Amino acid sequence: MIFNYIKKFIFPNRCIMCDELLPFGFDLENEFLCNTCRHKLEFIKEPTCKKCGAMINNSSDMYCARCEDKLWKGFEYGFGILRYNDFVKESIHRIKYAGRKEYIDFYGKCIAKIYKDKFKEISPDYLVPVPIHYNRLKERNYNQAEVLAYAISNELKKYNIHIDVNNDLIYRKKNTKVLNKLDPFSRENELKNAFEVCDVSNIEKVILVDDIYTTGSTINKISEELKTAGINKVYFAVIAIVDNL
Ligand SMILES: [Zn+2]
Ligand SMILES: [Zn+2]
DSSP states (O other), rough: OOHHHHHHHHHBBOTTTTBOOOOOSHHHHHHHHHHHTTOOBBBOOOSSOTTTTOOSTTTTTTOOHHHHHOOOOOEEEEEEEEEEEHHHHHHHHHHHSSOOGGHHHHHHHHHHHHHHHHHHOOOOOOEEEEOOOOOHHHHHSSSSHHHHHHHHHHHHHHTTOOEOOOOSSEESSSOOOOGGSOOHHHHHHHHHHOEEOOOTTTOOEEEEEEEEEEESSSHHHHHHHHHHHHOOEEEEEEEEOOOOO
């Protein structure tokens, strides 16, 4: 703890929304957000889609239009904490392209805090980060999904929940294009042979971890491949889900 204080004093945190340096503070919000930015986080509230977890307008609906339309078969259910608004978009953009790896800690803590009971109930064998291609890893120096998975796993330990990260289960063979710019057919084509599932022996249930849930295609594709390889249940956890109201 003392070490933490000294570290924070010498290297103060930056606000995960506006990137300004923060004054000294130690609870979860003060440590990661400035006063002006606190309201910029829009936590997902009920009613939500019973499949992907996105916010929906009508509580009598089971699914969002995206899930209704596709009837995804790959994954069971999704856990997201935030609506993907412009502020979160900017924050995640800095994580990926401006080296702000440290923001991820906040998001990992929030996911663990909000979903700890669900994760305990599911009791998965592993948290599995969605892999990025080697070329992107070289540019970025880290896979944000992997850093997030470790942040969640570490935070869960504080609640006495132990779920390890498995970073060797899926390998990304293809450096896929940005999918939300493509039509559904090209998207499917792009994801063909993009991943390889490695040894799944003794693994029954996993929670995939990624930064954003956008079209759902990547998460669904990986889930399908994991199931073909023999895994029973696949869930996913993300920082933000793109609205589909
Ligand atoms: Zn701020
Ligand atoms: Zn949905």
